[in-house]
Amino acid sequence: MNPTPADETARPIRRAVCPGSFDPVTNGHLDIISRASALYDEVIVAVFVNQSKSSLFSLDERRAFLEEVTAPYGNVRIDSFEGLVVDYCRENDIAVIVKGLRAVSDFDYELQMAQMNRGLAGVDTLFMPTNPEYSFLASSLVKEIAKWGGDVSALVPQNVLKSLNERAGAAG
Numbered sequence: 001m002n003p004t005p006a007d008e009t010a011r012p013i014r015r016a017v018c019p020g021s022f023d024p025v026t027n028g029h030l031d032i033i034s035r036a037s038a039l040y041d042e043v044i045v046a047v048f049v050n051q052s053k054s055s056l057f058s059l060d061e062r063r064a065f066l067e068e069v070t071a072p073y074g075n076v077r078i079d080s081f082e083g084l085v086v087d088y089c090r091e092n093d094i095a096v097i098v099k100g101l102r103a104v105s106d107f108d109y110e111l112q113m114a115q116m117n118r119g120l121a122g123v124d125t126l127f128m129p130t131n132p133e134y135s136f137l138a139s140s141l142v143k144e145i146a147k148w149g150g151d152v153s154a155l156v157p158q159n160v161l162k163s164l165n166e167r168a169g170a171a172g
């Protein structure tokens, strides 16, 4: 039987989270975020606050880059969290974690986390294969290349590029 309009309005909002460090956001992240935004009603890009790991960009800077590059997608919003991703999901009524898989090397650890997160809180993980164009791409590599003056213009959004070259160059 086809759903009536009343049934449709009763449907719960399908909300997903894309968690990560985003230090900084790359074109690979953006590929996953944009594809997730086509699958879910609302996508929250949640920047993980990791006190024990030093980052090149501050939390505010990482959030600002993300705000700007995700502005074209009407259903994506940026947030940050400290602690377990499953607690963040519980507090924000999120049923799904979306993760990009670049290569089989990502799989072992991601599978372990996905199974742990499902066991801890019943939160599922959707693995999305990255666009092959970005299968080698990682924020850590981008920072290292920029540090030594390499060209990362095809790997990060424009708003990140200038700051990255200044910041990574000064640190190198």
Ligand code: PNS
Binding pocket: 019, 020, 021, 022, 048, 083, 084, 085, 086, 112, 113, 114, 116, 117
């Ligand atoms: O961009 P990153 O650094 O690869 O992202 C890793 C992140 C933040 C997604 C992952 O470490 C995470 O979910 N951290 C939050 C703490 C947590 O819930 N750990 C998983 C326990 S199974």
